[in-house]
Amino acid sequence: MEFKDYYKILGVEKNASTDEIKRAYKKLARKYHPDVSKETDAEQQFKAVNEAYHVLKDREKRKAYDQLGSQWREGQDFRPPPNWQARGRGFGGESQGGYSDFFSEFFGGGAGGGFGGGQGFRVRGEDVHATIEITLEDAWNGGSRTLTLQGQDRDEQGRPMLRNRQLNVQIPRGIREGQQIRLSGQGGPGMGGGPAGDLYLQVRFAPHPLFRAEGKDIFLELPLTPWEAALGAKIPVPTLGGKVEMQIPPGSQSGRKLRLKGRGLPGKPSGDQYLVLHIETPPADSEAARKLYQRMAAEMPYNPRKGRGL
């Protein structure tokens, strides 16, 4: 079991006043709140900060914790001292969820152990939130995906513990970025026979080498040669559903958007795919190419800056 340095977690001195501890906690709680923070381990940090505050704000708990002495370091393998049992068990009946093994061992986080036999103590498990990153292909096809969650569980004695849990989750066809999927009963375990909480998965799209999504529409940047853009062309373009032939109208310019109706993410109605045209200039890297450009300059003079005040 890892030792938790609660003072270090809150960034305060060992002799900090209750007010200082409270201020440090408030600041860190806002910083690491999973709804506010974008750091990937925000939830773990938030829980650690909460646990530290829960102990240090309470005079009795802080005193008991301080008696462990100052030789322990954060993360160090913690072996309980010989008189551990006698001291640590005075705080039974804690029902705080999500605390560390260290906390549970020290303050006895038994799952309502003090309420043995009682039928009245039923608590629904907490809702768990996670982000799931999927590919655009997953969103287009639907499918399933294995997800590893660090979840709270309970051991044989009913003490909370962290355990990695693998879930095989179905991806609904046509899901969009930012949408949430609710999996009923897949959240934290309930206590005293209470039901489990729900798992909320927020969907994020992994960067795609070709496409990007805006809502249910798909965007693809399509490079063209000047002659394809000027004269028009039939060009095969990829879509999530496979290649299609696209007619590029003559006289197209960079930045023009062409719509492929119904080729976006499926739904009612389905999204569209947009091709954003991007004209590339062929390099003048041979004598012949240079001659061609010079001929164009001479025979079809054109000033793209005209009328733009440049």
Add this chain to the structure above:
Amino acid sequence: MKDLIPLGEIIDENIHLSLDELAQRCAVQVDVVIALVHEGALEPKGERPEEWYFTGPDLIRMLRARRLQVDLEVNLPGVALALDLLEELDTLRSQLRQMEQQMGQRPRR
């Protein structure tokens, strides 16, 4: 353990919840939901509270509001403000991600 979990519910505009259902889903008192409607943080369809119905985005906002209220002890006007700002932040972050991705895609010479 890798059992296939049945298809989840997508929380979108197609979800309709009454006032009581929303409160129950979020484990809050009905009064809290009503107060957040008065703050303009939740926008149910329908005239009177008994006719109100809420959709998926309201459910997500209400869950978030409850976490902010409980975890950070923010009062309701503060929660309403935080919800608006957090949503704006979400939008900006996802736009930033898209722009970064777009710049990465454009062929550079």
